[in-house]
Amino acid sequence: xxxxxxxxxxxxxxxxxxxxxxxxxxxxxxxxxxxxxxxxxxxxxxxxxxxxxxxxxxxxxxxxxxxxxxxxxxxxxxxxxxxxxxxxxxxxxxxxxxxxxxxxxxxxxxxxxxxxxxxxxxxxxxxxxxxxxxxxxxxxxxxxxxxxxxxxxxxxxxxxxxxxxxxxxxxxxxxxxxxxxxxxxxxxxxxxxxxxxxxxxxxxxxxxxxxxxxxxxxxxxxxxxxxxxxxxxxxxxxxxxxxxxxxxxxxxxxxxxxx
Numbered sequence: 014x015x016x017x018x019x020x021x022x023x024x025x026x027x028x029x030x031x032x033x034x035x036x037x038x039x040x041x042x043x044x045x046x047x048x049x050x051x052x053x054x055x056x057x058x059x060x061x062x063x064x065x066x067x068x069x070x071x072x073x074x075x076x077x078x079x080x081x082x083x084x085x086x087x088x089x090x091x092x093x094x095x096x097x098x099x100x101x102x103x104x105x106x107x108x109x110x111x112x113x114x115x116x117x118x119x120x121x122x123x124x125x126x127x128x129x130x131x132x133x134x135x136x137x138x139x140x141x142x143x144x145x146x147x148x149x150x151x152x153x154x155x156x157x158x159x160x161x162x163x164x165x166x167x168x169x170x171x172x173x174x175x176x177x178x179x180x181x182x183x184x185x186x187x188x189x190x191x192x193x194x195x196x197x198x199x200x201x202x203x204x205x206x207x208x209x210x211x212x213x214x215x216x217x218x219x220x221x222x223x224x225x226x227x228x229x230x231x232x233x234x235x236x237x238x239x240x241x242x243x244x245x246x247x248x249x250x251x252x253x254x255x256x257x258x259x260x261x262x263x264x265x266x267x268x269x270x271x272x
Contacts, residue, residue: 094170164195
């Protein structure tokens, strides 16, 4: 495998505080890379740097070797078009139907005909088990279904990389594990690279090929799930203990990618 996303000594200060402190990381092509940590430790800020919603104060962010932190205009848009993003709250437009929400990126960024758009939207909804909800309004759906609609919109442009910002936030445990399964299935079926930001270690252990923990702006551990739960790093052990995760457990049965 080769790295498709790279941070090299990335530093970012916000509000007078160092949020990212000389961060180095590399996301390999086709993997599910999970970034975990407590609130305010730099997870979402890292995600925003990957698509240039934020620019580092120093350091480099590369997408397939190309500096997105230096890209401008059409070059920046071309790199961003390689991404799909599932925002924390799904970010659906309440006055549009499910199908129209999913179609929105294609209508804004492509010259596809309406029939071609409809065909691609139907395929994405079918992939995520939402074809019967195409005409529904977002307000009519459960939280888990809204997340899946957000995912359909994220993949409709056929991205190479999908970024997930707290995909299980606000969901009950059963629905959270269902979303985990959807993330793994999309990786298996579409071959996409996935970066997942979460505070949910149960989710991270279920889906990740590698898990990195960020603490006070620094990556303090990065390992496969099996190695992660056996880490002697104090921050990792405190995080595991807080979520009642032991070195052996049900997570070993659920993880398909990161043994």
